[in-house]
Amino acid sequence: MSEQQPSERPNAVSNSSVLSAYDDHVMPIWKSLNVPVKRAAGCTLEDFDGNEYLDVFSGISVVNVGHGNEAVVEAAKAQLDEFVHGCSYVHPNEPVADLAARIAEITPGDLEKTFFCNSGTEAVEGAIKLARKYTGSKEVVALEMGFHGRTLGSLALTGNNSYKKGMAPTLNDVAHTAPPYGYRCARCDGDQCDASCADELERVIGSHTSGDIAAVVVEPVMGEAGIVVPPEGWLERVQEITHDHDALLVVDEVQTGYGRTGELFASNHFDVEPDIVTQAKGIANGLPLGAFTASKEIADAFESGDHLSTFGGNPVACAAALATIDELEGGIVEHAREQGEWLATELQALEDEFDVVGQTRGLGLMWGVELVDPEETGPQNVSPRPDSELAAAVSKRLREESNVVMGVGGYYKNVMRFQPPLTITRSELERAVSELRTALEHLN
Ligand code: PMP
Numbered sequence: 001m002s003e004q005q006p007s008e009r010p011n012a013v014s015n016s017s018v019l020s021a022y023d024d025h026v027m028p029i030w031k032s033l034n035v036p037v038k039r040a041a042g043c044t045l046e047d048f049d050g051n052e053y054l055d056v057f058s059g060i061s062v063v064n065v066g067h068g069n070e071a072v073v074e075a076a077k078a079q080l081d082e083f084v085h086g087c088s089y090v091h092p093n094e095p096v097a098d099l100a101a102r103i104a105e106i107t108p109g110d111l112e113k114t115f116f117c118n119s120g121t122e123a124v125e126g127a128i129k130l131a132r133k134y135t136g137s138k139e140v141v142a143l144e145m146g147f148h149g150r151t152l153g154s155l156a157l158t159g160n161n162s163y164k165k166g167m168a169p170t171l172n173d174v175a176h177t178a179p180p181y182g183y184r185c186a187r188c189d190g191d192q193c194d195a196s197c198a199d200e201l202e203r204v205i206g207s208h209t210s211g212d213i214a215a216v217v218v219e220p221v222m223g224e225a226g227i228v229v230p231p232e233g234w235l236e237r238v239q240e241i242t243h244d245h246d247a248l249l250v251v252d253e254v255q256t257g258y259g260r261t262g263e264l265f266a267s268n269h270f271d272v273e274p275d276i277v278t279q280a281k282g283i284a285n286g287l288p289l290g291a292f293t294a295s296k297e298i299a300d301a302f303e304s305g306d307h308l309s310t311f312g313g314n315p316v317a318c319a320a321a322l323a324t325i326d327e328l329e330g331g332i333v334e335h336a337r338e339q340g341e342w343l344a345t346e347l348q349a350l351e352d353e354f355d356v357v358g359q360t361r362g363l364g365l366m367w368g369v370e371l372v373d374p375e376e377t378g379p380q381n382v383s384p385r386p387d388s389e390l391a392a393a394v395s396k397r398l399r400e401e402s403n404v405v406m407g408v409g410g411y412y413k414n415v416m417r418f419q420p421p422l423t424i425t426r427s428e429l430e431r432a433v434s435e436l437r438t439a440l441e442h443l444n
Pocket of ligand 1 (some may be wrong): 024060119120121122124147148150217223224252253254255256280281
């Protein structure tokens, strides 16, 4: 058969044919970051028209050990040949057994038992059910600006109205406390927060709840809020207040887990021992898997039939997760930590150089670059006004002129997000930073 050029092929797939099918038949997508993907390897995405992009967003912080990681692909293929599905809660299988044991080893503290589901939001909702069952209490406190998912339970915890418009009512009895967002902290008048800002939790429990709390749910580093890293002692104080109220500390590591912050779990950066850790995103390098892990005592509050998921703990996804953890422990977490240190210095240079860069912050390979209008005062009448238009323009330019895919996030949608595959090379990172500098120069 003679080879046809792509354009001569009948019904040739192109970016526009895929996008048009999406328009017709897929419910709305996130239009602002719209790069069709045909295939991907390492940190490179290829679209249907043959264009290549440097991916510094990892499919929203998921492919931590790189697109197409060989060990992960091989592990998944081997399990596909064995069997694909039996429902892991009906047919106990080796990948689930091995992965649960492995997670007990690698999670912080003495967490021992895991429930497997399919996504982050399910992990958060399952964790709330477990906390309710264990404590006998119902109410939950989460952080303003925090993100925990979009199903109706997790959406109630998500501390950002923009995700809730037209969706209420969500889960009842959720109160919100102030996040450790030093750049715009209401409590400390715009100065850098310190651990005492966590005392707001005590006030919120006192004034917005019955005092009978099942759980306080926090992201150790807030992802969707714009990469917010708490100050020293803040998370420790949150843990103390939570336990004073006989509630469980649920640490949502959906975005921060599996090496993202230069530790296997971000909780390891702090002196805390979470009661429940939620996981998803990076756990299986892109295969759908979520999980929450608790101590034996807490986990045993669930009796048979209390919680179940048909697809949860899919053996192929669990086999991929085991290979992902091997890869992470085989040097990738360390690599992320080292590259992150270099990136921190480079981003600080951008902050010094450009007035529109209000603050850069992060850990490991999870970094945010907050863009502002330096001329105008912003929230709390202290910090410069957040500028979401600048961030949208920078992201668009990076994609269209530089073939770099960089996420935008933040409560005010004004934060550029560096969350590349943790395997990213120094030269790829250099390219991403240099293209970001060029995009910032073009704003003037
Ligand atoms: N928790 C956190 C901290 C997240 O960042 C996210 C996703 N951005 C979720 C929960 C929800 O995960 P999913 O989209 O897999 O439901």
